[in-house]
Structures are given as structure tokens and as C-alpha cells.
Amino acid sequence: MTRSTAFHRSAWLALVLVLGLGGCSRDEQPETGTTPPVEAPAATAATAAPGPTQIPPPPELKARSFILIDHDSGRVLAALDPDSRQEPASLTKLMTAYAVFHALKEGRIKIDDMATISENAWKQEGSRMFVEVGKQVSVDDLIQGMIVQSGNDATVALAELVGGTEATFVQMMNTYAKNLGMTGSHFTNSAGMPGPEHYMTARDAAVLSSALIHEFPEYYRWYAQKEFTWNGITQQNRNGLLWRDPSVDGVKTGHTESAGYCLIASAMRDGMRLVSVVLGADSMRGREDANAALLNYGFNFFETRRLYAAGQPLTTARVWKGAVPEVGLALRRDLYVTGQRGSMGSVQAEFELPERLVAPLSAATAIGKASIVVDGATIAAHDLYPAQDVPAGGLFRRLSDTVRLWFD
Numbered sequence: 001m002t003r004s005t006a007f008h009r010s011a012w013l014a015l016v017l018v019l020g021l022g023g024c025s026r027d028e029q030p031e032t033g034t035t036p037p038v039e040a041p042a043a044t045a046a047t048a049a050p051g052p053t054q055i056p057p058p059p060e061l062k063a064r065s066f067i068l069i070d071h072d073s074g075r076v077l078a079a080l081d082p083d084s085r086q087e088p089a090s091l092t093k094l095m096t097a098y099a100v101f102h103a104l105k106e107g108r109i110k111i112d113d114m115a116t117i118s119e120n121a122w123k124q125e126g127s128r129m130f131v132e133v134g135k136q137v138s139v140d141d142l143i144q145g146m147i148v149q150s151g152n153d154a155t156v157a158l159a160e161l162v163g164g165t166e167a168t169f170v171q172m173m174n175t176y177a178k179n180l181g182m183t184g185s186h187f188t189n190s191a192g193m194p195g196p197e198h199y200m201t202a203r204d205a206a207v208l209s210s211a212l213i214h215e216f217p218e219y220y221r222w223y224a225q226k227e228f229t230w231n232g233i234t235q236q237n238r239n240g241l242l243w244r245d246p247s248v249d250g251v252k253t254g255h256t257e258s259a260g261y262c263l264i265a266s267a268m269r270d271g272m273r274l275v276s277v278v279l280g281a282d283s284m285r286g287r288e289d290a291n292a293a294l295l296n297y298g299f300n301f302f303e304t305r306r307l308y309a310a311g312q313p314l315t316t317a318r319v320w321k322g323a324v325p326e327v328g329l330a331l332r333r334d335l336y337v338t339g340q341r342g343s344m345g346s347v348q349a350e351f352e353l354p355e356r357l358v359a360p361l362s363a364a365t366a367i368g369k370a371s372i373v374v375d376g377a378t379i380a381a382h383d384l385y386p387a388q389d390v391p392a393g394g395l396f397r398r399l400s401d402t403v404r405l406w407f408d
Helices: 089-105 139-147 153-164 166-179 202-215 217-224 283-301 393-407
Strands: 007-009 064-071 076-080 115-117 136-138 227-230 233-236 248-256 260-269 270-280 300-310 315-318 326-330 336-338 345-355 369-375 375-384
Touching: 064 202, 064 248, 064 283, 089 139, 089 153, 089 202, 089 217, 089 248, 089 260, 115 139, 115 153, 115 227, 136 139, 139 153, 139 217, 139 227, 153 166, 166 315, 202 217, 202 248, 202 260, 202 270, 217 248, 233 393, 248 283, 260 283, 270 283, 283 300, 336 375
Parallel strands: none
Antiparallel strands: 007 345, 064 076, 064 270, 115 136, 227 233, 248 260, 260 270, 300 336, 315 326, 326 375, 345 369, 369 375
16 A cells, blocks of 8 residues: 555455346345455357447437436446537526425425516516416426426526525526536526526536436426426427337426527436436437437446445545544445446446544545546546544543554
């Protein structure tokens, strides 16, 4: 083990998986912190199996930008110019929904609260729920009007309810975007009206969609809803893939003349969830065909496996001046890895930890990282947390470790 002034690299932890020959399924996990290599029987010349088929390149699509990711592992499976700033149109409403869902989760609003429709909300142009100025509408109905009907009036009404004013709410949207690491996005309104400082990247749209699905599964169900009726007017969800592909359960469409036709789609097949983003297609059918092609590409050539459950220690570390001499280090979320279908290959984790861990330690504070390497390529890095709080040790332990550190 080598050291630097701030960090040391631990020895490699082998997590070699041979799919179909002892690999972990999505609902299984190793019993211990390491998984020994699993070797296939040697093949004879007469019976040698052919090597894995090389993954073909992603489909060529008519779009300005696109990306395909695995929801659980976060691995990018296909992309075209994913970090270019694009006009998001009504895809903006995903961030509006994310902020509204946080307000529901934190109890700042309730699903049956009534919002009074302002003139500002009522006069919004574009797609509408057709709420009436001065009338009261429940949060439940406004959310469905925003998600299913893509109503700009419903969206602004929710923004004003949560933020007091739409301008304040937009500040919240940008704060949430920053917290999610959406470095290529900025919002100036809640509904997706065009503007030079209103933009989002395909990568950020995928990150936001995945966060919404992960954090708010109880509300995500609305994105699979095919129609919604309000005030005697029934409008259908504009995501045509909900009718074409039963595995698709979201997410959101967007369109303006300058943005083109945009669609974020998510589908679940055999326990594997993918998220695809297509920005700037030339037609409604075009955005649907492009997303369908991306999803089929991902499901046909890749698979995802769970390696570790949240809270399961991946390694242990020495703790100085603590009530216990060492602590397990774990992930806050289940750890998944995505690789070539039928030939995942070698999976390893490399740990980067502080040179010394000194108590007290909080299980809520990250103290290092685990980098996940598949076939020699680093595909993700995840924060590591103490598996439990470690309080400071007694006086003798603290004094003893202080002396030892002098000579370490």
C-alpha cells in the first residue's frame, strides 16, 4: 500500500463475475465483501465456444443530441453530443415536478391542498390544462395536468404554490439542478418557454429523470398515465411509446419550433431499467422511433447486475481514537454494474480513502470513494460511508493512539 499526502490506494478488491457461471442476479448479492473468481471449465478444441460477439455501434438517429443510460448503474450506453446545451421545451417540467415532489415529501404542501389559479397561470400560452382564473384546483389535479397534459397553466400554478412566485420557484429549480450535478442546465421559467438562458443537456435530462424515478417512485406512476380529464376535457399523454411499447412507463415529451421534437423515455424489461433522451428530432414519430431504437439497442446488447446491497461493507478501515478499532465502509445505494450481455467480464473496485480516519465518524458523512472498473475501464465512482457511527474512544484509547500516531 502506497501513500500520498492526502490519500492512499487500497489493494484491488476482485469482484470477478462470469455471467451465467456464478454471477450475481439483480436480486442476489455476494455473502461476503469479496467474491472469488469463478472459472469456466477449460474447453477443448472440438468444443471451444466462440468468443463474445462485439457490440455494434449505436443506431444512427436524426436528432441534435441523444443519450442512453442504465438507470441503476448510471453507465452511458450510447450518446451523441450529450453535453451540448439544447432548448428543453416542456422537458423543463421534469425539474418542476422534481421540486414539487420534494415539497410534498417534506410536508410543505399536501396532495389534497387547493391552489388558487392566478391570472399569470391562467394566461399561459401553449399546451394547457384549461384551469380558470380565481378557481381552486387540487395539487393532485394540477400535477396530472402538468405531467399528462403538459399544461403550462397547471405548471405555473404549482410553481406559485410552492415558491410563492414563479421567479422564486425557478431559483429552487436551479438549486436542485446544481445539487444533482446538472452542470449543463439552467432554467428561467417553470414551463419551458424559450429563452437564451433556458437550456438543458441530454446528459442532464437523463440524470434528472433517473433521480426522479429513484427518489419518488410513488409519484413516478403518473408518467405512465395515458390520459387525464379536467373540466370535461380529456387530453392524451403525448408520449406515443406508452401505446407502442408496454415496457415503457414514462417519461416526458417537449416541443417548440426552435427546440424541435424532444422525448425522454424510460422502460423496464426483466428487471433492467433504461433511460433514453432524444433532443431535436424532426417529428413526433421521429422522436418516438429514435427512443425506441435506443431502448432496443440497450436491452439487446447490455445487461445489469447488482454487486452489493446498500449498507453492505465493501472493505474495512482502521479508526484512530475511536470506540472501536476499525469500521466497515459501505455504499448508500445498491451498487449495480452494466456490461455486455452474456459476457460481463472482469469487474473490480478500487478504494480511495483518507490516509487516517480519526474518530468520531458519522455514518452520514462520506469518507472515501470506490471506483468501479469493468474490463479495465473505470465506469463509475461512488462515495463510501462508515457502516455505523464511531464515537470517540475513552481517555486511554485516545492517549494511546495519539502516541502511536507520533511514530506512524
